Each structure stands twice: as C-alpha cells, then as structure tokens.
Amino acid sequence: MTHTYDSTPIVAIATAPGRGGIGVVRISGKDLSAITQNLFRDIVLKPRHATYLDFKQADGTVIDQGLVIAFKAPHSYTGEEVLELQGHGGPVVMQMLLSRCLEAGREHGLRLAEPGEFTQRAFMNDKLDLAQAEAVADLIEASTEAAAKSASQSMSGAFSKVIHALVEKVVHLRMLVEATLDFPEEEIDFLEKSDARGQLSDIQKALRAVFEQAAQGALLREGLNVVLAGQPNVGKSSLLNALAGDDIAIVTPIAGTTRDKVTETIHIEGIPLNIIDTAGIRHDHDEDGVNDRLANRIDAVERIGIERTWAEVQKADVILHLLDASRGPTRADEEIAARFPAEIPVICVWTKIDISGHHPSVDNVGDLTQIYLSAQEHLGMDLLRQELLRIAGWQQTGESLYLARERHLIALKHAHEHLEQAAEYAAQNDQSLDLFAEELRLTQDRLNSITGEFTSDDLLGVIFSRFCIGK
Template sequence: MQEETIVAIATPPGRGGVGIIRLSGPNAYAIGLHLTLKKQLSPRLATYASFLNDFGDVMDSGLILFFKAPHSFTGEDVVEIQAHGSPVVLDMLMKRCVNLGARLARPGEFSERAFLNDKMDLTQAEAIADLIHASSETAARLAIRSLQGDFSKKINALNEKLIYLRMYVEAAIDFPEEEIDFLGDGKIAGMLSDLLHDVKAIRSMATQGSLIREGLSVVIAGKPNAGKSTLINSLAGRDVAIVTDIAGTTRDVMREHILLDDLPLHLIDTAGLRESDDVVEKEGIKRAWQEVSQADCVLMVIDIHDKNKAAELSQAIQTKLPPHVPVIKIFNKIDTANLKPSQRGNDIFLSAKSGLGINLLKAKIKELVGYQPAEGQFIARRRHLVALNQAEELLLNGQLQLHDARAGELLAEDLRLAHLSLCEITGEFTSDDLLGKIFSSFCIGK
C-alpha cells in the first residue's frame, strides 16, 4: 500500500457538463471530509455536497463518492469528486486537494497502483490504455477482452503447463537412480510438443491483436509521376495529396491514416525517387528513403509504360529493407494501356485514378502481413510478441537438448527462461524500468 495520496483530473481537458477528480491513497477519505465538511462518507454511495476552499467559501457543488479499500479500482481508499466541467473550477478543486495533503499523480499512476495492489495484471492494465486509444470498434472490443482477462488466462494456462513440465524434468534430474528413464520415456517430449503448439497458437492470435492495435506503416514509393499521390488519394477515399502532371510535385512526406477492415494503415506518400540538383527535392528524396527503411510494407508504384525500367529501383528498395518486409509492385495507369486489373504474385496491375484494381491491392496487403480478422481474440503489443517469440525459441532449443543431447540440465534451464519470458507478459516478473515505461504512456487520470 502506498503512503502518499495522489490526485488527478480523470476527465479529458476542456469544458464539459461534468468534470471528475480522483483521489487515491490513505488520506483520500480525510481529504473528502475536509473538502465537504461532511461527518462521514458512505462507501459506494453518491453524496451531494458543496466543495469548500481554505476559507470555507463554496467553490462548487456536486457529487462525491467514496470507495473503501480494497474494493476500489486501485485497491486503496478512493474518492471521486464530480463537479462542473469548468477547467477553472477543476483547477481550484485540485489545488484544494493538494493543500489538504495530496500530491499530483504521475501519468498512469492510478493503474500502476491497481497493478501493484494485485487488482489487475500487466496485460489488463495495458488494455485500459489500449481501450482509451482504440482506433476502431474491433480494437475496442479486443481491448475489453484483454481487460476482462482473456489474454491473461491464456498465458496463465501456458505457465501452469510449463510449471508442471519443469517439475517433471527436475524430478528426472534429481532422482537419476530411479530405473525409469524419464527423459527417454516420451512423456516429456509429448508435454513439450503440446506446449509448443499452444505457444504458437497464442502467438498467432497475439499477432492479429498487435496488428489491430498498432497497424502497419505502409510507404508508397516510386519514380516521379508514377501516380503515388493518386494512389494515396484512392486508398484514402479523398483528396489528401496534390496531383499534377508535373514530375516532382510531392516534395515532402505526407501521412494519412485509414482503416482496412479494422486494420489501421499508416499511409506515407513520398517524393519521387530520382537524381536531382534541386536542394528542396533532394531533401524530400532523402526523407523518402528514410521512410522506406522503416516501413512495415512498401508499395512500389511503377508507370505501366515504364515497367521495363523497374528492376533497378526494385533492387534499390530491397537493399533498404529487412528480408521479412513485403514489397508490392504496383503497375499503375492500366487504363491508359487498355489493360484489365490483374495480379501476378506480388505484382498488382491497377489504375489508381479510376480505382480499378484497388481491391486487389487491399487484399494483397492483408495477405502479405497475415491479417485474419476472425483470429484476433484480444489486443496485444509488440512486447508481448517479443516475449512469446523468446519463449518459443527457448522451447524449441529445449527440444534439441532432449532429442539430440539428452541433456536434462540444459533442458531445465531453457524451460526456466521460457517461463520467465511468459511471466513478463502478465508482469509477474517485470523490471521497474519496463513498468515505468508502460505506465508513463497512460493518461494522468488513469
């Protein structure tokens, strides 16, 4: 239990009908009594009261609610003040609470206290922030599922199986005089195989949840006048970029955010890639290459009439990217060559101007990044995927230790490290630095 009492405004900045101030900590109840001059506050009962300043003058009136520990969001005594949503009034009430002994809360400190007081695990705490920042109905639904513990239950079930397997392996190591060959009887191999299957299944679901939460950085690149700006306009469904017949119209990076079947796409239109003596255009080209190198997916736009000249640019783009980043070649302006929309592998033939073939492109993007909406059962973050990948690699290495070397001690160590990786997801074993980074990204009132 924390010794300090914290206070923060829990409603968004700006004017509104109601503004909420939240207090949490050992002195929250006493501060509520001093603020209202009430003799007592009944738990979970809204009480109408006047809120008084240091001199006993009324600053505002509204409702005050008390949630007694441990039956509160943070697990501590919590008081919520519902006043009028004037920034001036809320500021006056905040100052009064500070004068009565509270301190201003850090971003995410209420959720951090809830985590530290075992009111929720780390994935549930993160889901609060993900729900607040959800960019689609699907993202909101998945965040709610994580908040309700869907993700945590799957990780906890993995850990239970892993703990049992660790115990079995440790027993095989500690009692070598037993006549039964524990390492070779097939039971450990079977349990390890089942565990790997479960980890892969959960990682697949987490990948979908991460895609929905974080989206994809999709960079549109190509030679000048290939139709890049027309393509971003077509994908966005509105005119976000200037389109002219003059090569080099786009000089700077332009960004647009869209939803593709609830998959957030962060579209980035870039300057045409060519040699140039123009200082401004050279800077735009430099920034274009920077965006390409950081992309999750690259749309390489090629004028259908210049398709025989695309090899050099394609090679240049590939050298800037890790092997796993997909590149889709888009042969644009098929309407000027009397061609129909088509697809050949990762090559799409379309007309950005008329929209012919755009649906082929959208389907190809989803295919290459492995997006499958039906599989996303909870929201997930990149750190969750990293931990799941680490656990899978360690379990695969453990299989090698078992089958090739029959090295029980090395298998036990791999299982221990895999267990730690999974525990990092829910926060059972998590460094203070990571906790600080996670909660600092929250709203102040959460």
C-alpha cells in the same frame, strides 16, 4: 517478484482535456480520511454511494456543485482508498478543483499523479496483472471497433488466462523433471514413463496458437506502415486519395508537387494502415543520363523531400513501388527498386491502366507481386487492399484476438526458442535432464514477464509512463 512503489496519496484530473459536460478529479491513497475531512468538513460519505454537495474553497467559497463517491480499500480501481469528485467539465473549474484538493492534502503528502500511476497502483495491489493494465491503455487508444473489442478481451483477463494455462503446463513438466533430478537412484526412463516429449510437444503447439492470435492482435494495435514510393507523377498522391476516400494530397501534372511526406491512416477490415505518400524520386539526369537543365532540374527543397522519402522507405513495413503502366518500365524505376531494403516486402503497383489499356489484375512473378490498377477510376483498388492484408498476415479466424504489444510478442518468441532448446535436450534421453529443466525454467520466466509476475521495476516505469495522466 516483489515490486515497490511510492505510496503517498496522488491526485489528477481523470477526464480528457477540454470542455465537457462532466469532469472528474480522482484521489487515491492508503488513508484519505484526513483529506476527506479537509475537503468536506463534517459531511459523512457512504462508501460506493454518490453524494451531491458543494465543492468549496478553504474560505467557504463555492467552486462548483457535483457528486463525490468514496471507495474503500480494497474495493476500488487502485486497491487503495479512492475519492472521485465529479463536477462540470470546464477546464478552469477542473483546475480550481484540482488545486483545492492539493491544498487540502498538502500536509498529508498529496501530490500530482504521474502518467499511468493509478493503473500502476492497481497492478501493484493485484487488482490487475500487467497484461490487463496495458489493455486499459490500449482500450483508450483503440482506433477501430475491432481493436477496442480485442483490448476489452485482454482487459477482462482473457489473454492472461491463456498465458497462465501455458505456465501451469510448463510448471507441471518442470516438477516431473526436477523430481527425477532429486532422485537419480531411481532407475527409470523418465522421458518415456512421463511422456515428457509428448507434454513438451503439446506446450509448443499451444504456444504457437497463442502467438498467432497475439500477432493478429498486434496488427490491430500497431497497424502497418505503407510507404508509397516511385518517380514523380506516377500517381502516388492519387493512390493515397483513393485509399483514403478523400482529397488528402494535392494532385497536379507538375513534377515535384509533393515535397514532403503526407500521412493518412485508413482501415481495411479493422486493420489500421498508415499510408505515407512521399516526394517523387528522380535524378538530375534524363533517361539517357544527360543533364537536362530545364525538365529535370531539382531544387534544394525537392532534394530534401527525396532524402526524406528514402528515410521513410527504411522504416516501412510494406513498400508500394508505383510505376506508370502507360509508359512501361524505365531505367529510373530499376534504380529506385535496387535501393529498396531487401528485408521489406515490396508490391509493384502499375498505375494509370485507364490510359494503358491493362485490366485490373494481380500477377505473381517469382517473389514479386505486381498489381495493375487505376486510382483515378478506382479500378483494381480492392485487389491492392487484399494484397496489403495478405502481406500483413491478417486472417479472419473468427477467434477472439488479444491486443498484444511488441514486448508480448518478443516474450512469446523467446519462450518458443527455449522450448526448442528443451526439445533438443529431450532428444538426448536422460543425459541432459538438468539442461532440459533449465530451459523450462527460462520458458516460465519469459511467459511470466507478460503478466508481470517476473518483470523488472525499470520496465514497469517505461510501460506506465506511456499512459495518459489520470489513468
């Protein structure tokens, strides 16, 4: 599929905002000779060699001293001609250098780069495929060592290589099917002679393996949103602090201390977990349903906090329903549990076992998992961590993972669905070979969308707009 892009030269500060020892301004375009001449006069730059010089204003005033490196196409990050100006990393100096570049290139169409535009040009010029390009952003944003390693694997082309291997198998089977369709006079049992069903089964097995690894990698990238929900004073903030290993949330015996959500990201075996502590959920009545004008009065601020708690519950990947083991289950606990969305996994966490006398344990009652722990005494915390990993589907396989994105998983799911449909047509012998071939074509398209060989320009715009400027 052919993609188009604005090929005018672009420039941006390529290093992070703020002060640093070194800052980089990057320029990319099809022909930078005139811009280079305006910037550096008669200095000859040797490709891929660092040249130390003065960065000057148009009137000869020195802005900074540093290095400039010229890259000739196609031997550059973007596949175009590239200039990298490396100076001292002060924000004022970088802005002055950026302004000078724009001034020197104004007549030649030089403009500020959009977010991700350098990497987009690398993709357009076949320096990277789309999965590799996305891995560049994932490597920059990696929050754990495991995520960084997986992003590096994908950036080097490991994920793309596996996808290409799958596509080749699909193409080979398509070729056999369509050749049979072209020569219907050949009275052969195509499905038997070519072992089409066996080939299809092998492709399905390989696709499942790729999906499992990609799903594990997606966990490293996205993490898991874990919402702590329950009545006031059941230990939500204490549990957040225990998981985070720090006093993140204020803990008091006063009901309604937590008025708004408190979010902290922790890591368990390299998996980021976004732990969200919420306002305690209670009603304007006591256990007997009678209005209590003193103990259970809810003010307007706390009511808003409770509404936000339910909003967070709806967005959760996992709900930890906290209950006080020292007082046992209450009707209010049952009312809270009844409102949880049916499709979201729930773990019942019985807290304060240091008071109740329970021992740390995990109990499975039907589909419900219950954990007994004490956040204050750090009893049973490892049981909770392992249960969270189990629900997340995390498995230490020892294999390299691909830091997959949601769109990759969706594409793999759709490819699997088309293969399932193809298998149904294969079961009808040679009567539905045309439909069999069509499902294989759709499978191929879904897989190709991962690497960008079959991707709309609109989707490309969305993907690269989420990159940082200068990359």
